[in-house]
Amino acid sequence: MARTSRLSGLRNHTVEERRALVADALGSDDPLAPLVDGGLDEARADRMIEHVIGQIGIPVGVATNFVVDGREVLVPMATEEPSVVAAASNIARMARERGGFTTSSTAPIMQAQIHVVDVADPHGARLRILEQREALMALADEQDPRLVELGGGVRDLVVRIVEREGRRHLVAHLLVDVRDAMGANAVNTMAEAISGRVAELAGGRPLLRILTNKADLRLSRARAVIPADMLGGPEIVDNMILGAQLAEDDPYRAATHNKGIMNGISAVVLATGNDTRAVEAGAHSHAVRDGHYGSLSHFERDAQGDLVATLELPLAVGLVGGATKTHPAARAAVALTEVETAQQLAQLICAVGLAQNVAAVRALAAEGIQQGHMALHARNVAVAAGAEGDEIDLVAARLVEQRAVRADVAERELASLRERP
Structure with a gap:
């Protein structure tokens, strides 16, 4: 465990000195070696995607000062945007006064959809499928016995009838606990395996068999209390809350407000080799879950007048599979965080997103963002x-x-x- 994430004045050191300070905080000789040159040679890059002709470098910084659930943690952030790492670190420093960030999450449930078309009686078909729910779940679990051994596997099968503008769709959902994986490959394989039987029961034909990135059953949450005097006083807190309320009510403001959250989230997701597009799709779909696009975060004032900032959103990230395992720099970034499970990583990412959001709103409410x-x-x-x-x-x-x-x-x-x- 990192002895402390409070590395004051890190920006005043050279890059080499920073690496030495971070390594010392982690108690390791050279944990950051793959991050020095990007960690990706041409041969490895050629195996990761198609038609490789080169690479593109993104700066990786370390956000300091974070205390998450009582644990000191240094956070890798890959981003090209100035001020992001510094802003998150600054708010994390302020949050330390009240114990840092407190997080929680739901189980890592991902969903796969099986879209059945040409169904004559969708309501009847829905019940026929549900009558075979246990058998279908067992068939899906057979596709990934290792996941089941690790405590994961199918948790439920639900069937929806989706109607809009005169169109009707029958869609079965497999709900799968994917443990420490992001889960796309696991749930897609399961959906493929049972799609034929689902369509047979429905009296139609299977069309789409794929996960949904609307991962609203895989939520992460973060909460922090920031002393009003550290933010600039009661008036600044009042203005921050008013600004946050506009983001809740106005989609035009919400889009930029949520982008600020994703500045922090996407930077950690990218650094750890996870799927930024999947996380961003899940976040923005969650922001419009009640039919109105609004803020993902909420700002309040507690009884002492301090700012209470909270954030809840889907975060489908993993520690096994994909670039998280194949990219040496991603492995080094994950090691830097010292997390042990995908849920811990998601909760940390959520905390960083909240810190970034507080920093942006404070700047807007005080001296202005520019x-x-x-x-x-x-x-x-x-x-x-x-x-x-x-x-x-x-x-x-x-x-x-x-x-x-x-x-x-x-x-x-x-x-x-x-x-x-």
Whole structure:
């Protein structure tokens, strides 16, 4: 277990020094080696996907200060966006004052859909399928005896009749506890195996047999209390709550509000080799579960006037299978978190998403999002303009001072800098 995630001033060190500090916190000699060069050689990349011609690098940072369920944890985050890692770390520092983040989750249940078409009597077909529920569940479990040995397997079979605009669909759902896997391959295999029998009972033909990424039975939750004085005082808390309420009521605001949550979530999902698209699809479908697209998180004030921030959303991530196992850098990132189960990883990711969300809303409610974000973005603009070495920070500082973080200004300031004797 990491001795502490409170690595103050990490940004003031060189990259090499940061790695040494993180390794020391983990009590390991070189746990981050695969992250140094991306950990992926050409041969391994060629086995992972088709038509490989190269790779693309994404910076991996470490979010510090996190305490999750009483455990000090360092969090790997893969993202190209400035301010994300720093913002999450800052809110995690504030949350430490009230014990950090508290999390919980449901069982890792994934669902596969079997879509049956050309059914004459869908209501009758639904009951015929349910009459054979136990046999169908047993047949599905036979496809993955190892999963059953580990305590997972099919938990239920439900049948839905979906009607919309005069169309009618018969859809059977297999509910499967996938344990420490993301679960796509397991549930898809099970759905394929029973689809013929399901269609036979329904008197139709099987069409689609695939998981749903609306993983609303696989929820993760996080809660944190942030002292009002650390956020900037009661007025800032009031403004944060008002801003969060707009995100609950207005889809236009909610889209950006939830994107802020996903800034944190997707960064950890990507770093650990999990499926960012599946997680994002599940999150946004959850945001519209009652027919209105709104905020995934909620902000309140407790009896002491401190901010209570909560987040609940589907998080289908795994520790076995896929890139999580085949990509050396992903394995190193998972090792950095020191989690032991997929549920622990999902809960940690949820906590990071909540921290990111609080940071963004606080910035909006206080100094405005641009001040901090653009200060960090200025370095990227300086590099794009051609700045090198010490020039990068000098040009970036001038951009921030002028409140003009633009390419043309960076080019002008770089030229001016280089003209000086």
